[in-house]
Amino acid sequence: MQRVFSGIQPSGIPTLGNYLGAIRNWVPMQNGDASLFCVVDQHAITVWQDPKELARQTREMAAALIACGLDPERCILFVQSHVPAHARLAWIFNCVARIGWLNRMTQFKDKAGKDREGASVGLYVYPNLMAADIHTYHATQVPVGDDQKQHLELANDIAQKFNHDYGVEFFPTIEPLIQGVAARVMSLRDGSKKMSKSDPSDQSRINLTDDADTVALKIRRAKTDPEPLPSETRGLEARPEARNLVGILAAITDSTADAVLSEHGGKGFGAFKEVLAEALVAKLSPIQAEMKRLLDDPATVDAALRRGAGKAAGIADPIVRRAEELVGFLPAR
Ligand code: AQP
Numbered sequence: 001m002q003r004v005f006s007g008i009q010p011s012g013i014p015t016l017g018n019y020l021g022a023i024r025n026w027v028p029m030q031n032g033d034a035s036l037f038c039v040v041d042q043h044a045i046t047v048w049q050d051p052k053e054l055a056r057q058t059r060e061m062a063a064a065l066i067a068c069g070l071d072p073e074r075c076i077l078f079v080q081s082h083v084p085a086h087a088r089l090a091w092i093f094n095c096v097a098r099i100g101w102l103n104r105m106t107q108f109k110d111k112a113g114k115d116r117e118g119a120s121v122g123l124y125v126y127p128n129l130m131a132a133d134i135h136t137y138h139a140t141q142v143p144v145g146d147d148q149k150q151h152l153e154l155a156n157d158i159a160q161k162f163n164h165d166y167g168v169e170f171f172p173t174i175e176p177l178i179q180g181v182a183a184r185v186m187s188l189r190d191g192s193k194k195m196s197k198s199d200p201s202d203q204s205r206i207n208l209t210d211d212a213d214t215v216a217l218k219i220r221r222a223k224t225d226p227e228p229l230p231s232e233t234r235g236l237e238a239r240p241e242a243r244n245l246v247g248i249l250a251a252i253t254d255s256t257a258d259a260v261l262s263e264h265g266g267k268g269f270g271a272f273k274e275v276l277a278e279a280l281v282a283k284l285s286p287i288q289a290e291m292k293r294l295l296d297d298p299a300t301v302d303a304a305l306r307r308g309a310g311k312a313a314g315i316a317d318p319i320v321r322r323a324e325e326l327v328g329f330l331p332a333r
Pocket of ligand 1: 009011020184194199
């Protein structure tokens with residue numbers, strides 16, 4: 001049986017990048033207990049999170065996922081810290097992964113920036129916890145945005161080394177599922193940086209909760225160049241901001257960059273941005289209404305997450321216990 005796993009950090013309001021690169025691809029993958037989607041709060045604290053905000057954002061993220069189409073009755077939706085198996089396996093993986101492997105991870109370099117010595121150890125070993133999230137369920141299909149590809153390759157290296165060291169075929173190979181024209185949505189202020197929920201500039205991203213006026217303003221202010229849109233995708237080379245906006249419209253309207261350009265090629269950005277803002281508002285409004293309805297009843301969201309954690313632990317515990325046995329840990333009971 002193929003099992004799907006993916007996660008998202010409650011490190012802010014989910015962005016259009018999270019939605020197009022990940023969340024909306026999860027919806028058609030729901031397949032009962034063979035599909036697990038996780039709000040990864042343990043990953044979020046690898047950089048500082050205000051405790052009250054983290055709790056609020058964790059519930060808000062769960063509500064956003066449900067509002068985007070994840071149904072807790074059709075998949076397992078839960079919070080990472082509610083299932084201790086993730087952290088147990090992560091510790092084993094900390095001892096399997098090599099420092100040289102982690103030194104190559106570009107996300108650590110991006111997030112730690114110049115202050116590498118001041119970054120948390122958690123941020124450094126983040127990919128080991130991510131590998132554990134997936135292997136805790138023997139998941140093989142992992143739908144993520146393009147930015148996570150390197151971490152999934154590392155998760156496969158860790159699994160292979162574990163299997164080799166302990167002489168078993170225990171952890172399967174993971175297949176990254178990186179989908180669509182918007183696998184990497186870029187910042188609205190800088191076409192060379194990905195859109196991120198923790199970017200200090202709110203103007204760099206569309207939050208799923210932005211109202212119509214905010215969306216229109218952010219798109220109007222989005223960085224572009226003075227040339228009109230080209231009629232073919234070839235003309236987007238070396239124009240990262242234009243390419244990003246075209247990619248977003250294509251993704252949000254279930255179209256392609258070619259089709260968008262054959263309709264809008266030759267137009268200036270003023271007119272194009274109006275079309276884009278309108279399409280975004282049409283997509284986001286129903287999601288926002290549903291999120292509001294869910295957050296007006298937090299007890300129901302929390303109860304769904306608790307049920308999800310119970311089901312997730314039912315799958316995870318025997319797998320992680322077996323990994324612990326293979327390592328040589330004495331049973332606790
Ligand atoms: N800009 C993006 N374009 C496409 N996909 C993206 N994802 C994130 N940003 C983009 C995908 O969203 C999923 C959840 O990501 P995450 O929250 O676990 O961590 P992240 O990749 O670090 O996302 P952010 O928004 O940049 O969060 P912060 O700011 O907290 O670091 C993943 O599948 C990711 O690929």
